[in-house]
Amino acid sequence: MRTIVVGTRKSKLAMTQTNWVIDRLKEMEPNLTVELEKIVTKGDKILDVTLSKVGGKGLFVKEIESALLNGEIDLAVHSMKDLPAEMPEGLMIGAIPVREDVRDCFLSRDGSTLEELPSGAIVGTSSLRRQAQILAIRPDLRVESIRGNIDTRVQKMRDGQFDAIILATAGLNRISWQEDIAELISVKTMLPAVGQGALAIQCREGDRETRALLVKINHEETARAVRAERAFLQAFNGGCHLPIAAYAQICENQVHLKGLVGDPAGKKMIADTIIGKNEIKMGQELANRLIELGADELLASVSV
Numbered sequence: 001m002r003t004i005v006v007g008t009r010k011s012k013l014a015m016t017q018t019n020w021v022i023d024r025l026k027e028m029e030p031n032l033t034v035e036l037e038k039i040v041t042k043g044d045k046i047l048d049v050t051l052s053k054v055g056g057k058g059l060f061v062k063e064i065e066s067a068l069l070n071g072e073i074d075l076a077v078h079s080m081k082d083l084p085a086e087m088p089e090g091l092m093i094g095a096i097p098v099r100e101d102v103r104d105c106f107l108s109r110d111g112s113t114l115e116e117l118p119s120g121a122i123v124g125t126s127s128l129r130r131q132a133q134i135l136a137i138r139p140d141l142r143v144e145s146i147r148g149n150i151d152t153r154v155q156k157m158r159d160g161q162f163d164a165i166i167l168a169t170a171g172l173n174r175i176s177w178q179e180d181i182a183e184l185i186s187v188k189t190m191l192p193a194v195g196q197g198a199l200a201i202q203c204r205e206g207d208r209e210t211r212a213l214l215v216k217i218n219h220e221e222t223a224r225a226v227r228a229e230r231a232f233l234q235a236f237n238g239g240c241h242l243p244i245a246a247y248a249q250i251c252e253n254q255v256h257l258k259g260l261v262g263d264p265a266g267k268k269m270i271a272d273t274i275i276g277k278n279e280i281k282m283g284q285e286l287a288n289r290l291i292e293l294g295a296d297e298l299l300a301s302v303s304v
């Protein structure tokens with residue numbers, strides 16, 4: 001087999017995720033040889049503007065997709081959460097490996113949980129989804145935007161710029177940085193982002209060798225759940241910059257999908273659950289139900 005060139009962003013999380021995937025591939029194919037190609041994306045360069053203001057979908061993936069298309073690299077590992085629904089012609093998701101912890105987690109300077117944090121405390125997040133759900137249960141807290149990689153955000157909290165921050169547990173687990181976690185927030189309290197905790201491995205549609213390798217680390221249960229969540233999100237034409245959340249689990253071959261649309265102030269929340277066999281249909285149908293309940297109007301006030 002030829003040497004596979006793997007593209008990756010340079011952040012600690014991206015590198016760790018990519019190396020994790022390479023390890024899984026080598027378990028399946030011990031003689032595999034890989035070469036790492038580091039790529040800087042637009043999203044990596046924007047550090048002081050909130051992503052929701054920049055508004056662009058796929059800030060972290062465009063350069064990587066170009067490198068795949070022009071043959072510079074053969075595969076790329078993305079956080080599923082950051083991968084837009086629309087994919088350029090000629091590319092595909094070759095594998096979705098087993099999902100990490102899907103929950104958000106609460107980190108605080110003094111170890112307080114979300115419930116214990118004093119009134120008026122400053123919580124750092126630039127996710128409108130997290131903001132909406134946190135203000136729904138703690139309207140007395142102040143939410144302020146925070147940017148940077150995971151390690152940068154934790155450092156900003158330690159420095160005292162924030163009393164607490166919310167991050168994806170999956171990211172912290174992957175980089176083995178659990179010390180500041182005060183609480184894993186249940187999915188009942190904080191519904192995760194579509195695809196949170198899952199990885200997407202992207203490759204060229206025409207690259208049969210890479211595709212044959214990737215199917216070996218695909219986890220069909222995770223793939224089905226993520227397909228349901230993404231079908232739901234796609235119906236809103238939205239990305240991770242909108243206050244939309246969804247989480248699917250597979251139970252006795254059926255998909256159980258919960259979806260939620262909120263307003264950034266946490267005052268209104270529309271949520272519902274659907275159960276069925278066909279994950280794409282379930283995602284679309286759940287979105288239609290929420291739209292009937294007024295989700296589009298709620299999002300119209302947010303969309304840029």
Ligand SMILES: NCc1[nH]cc(CCC(=O)O)c1CC(=O)O
Pocket residue numbers: 079080081082150166167168169170171172195196197198
């Ligand atoms: N939006 C940035 C991003 N993309 C993926 C992760 C963490 C890993 C994951 O959710 O799979 C994070 C950081 C965070 O939200 O805390």
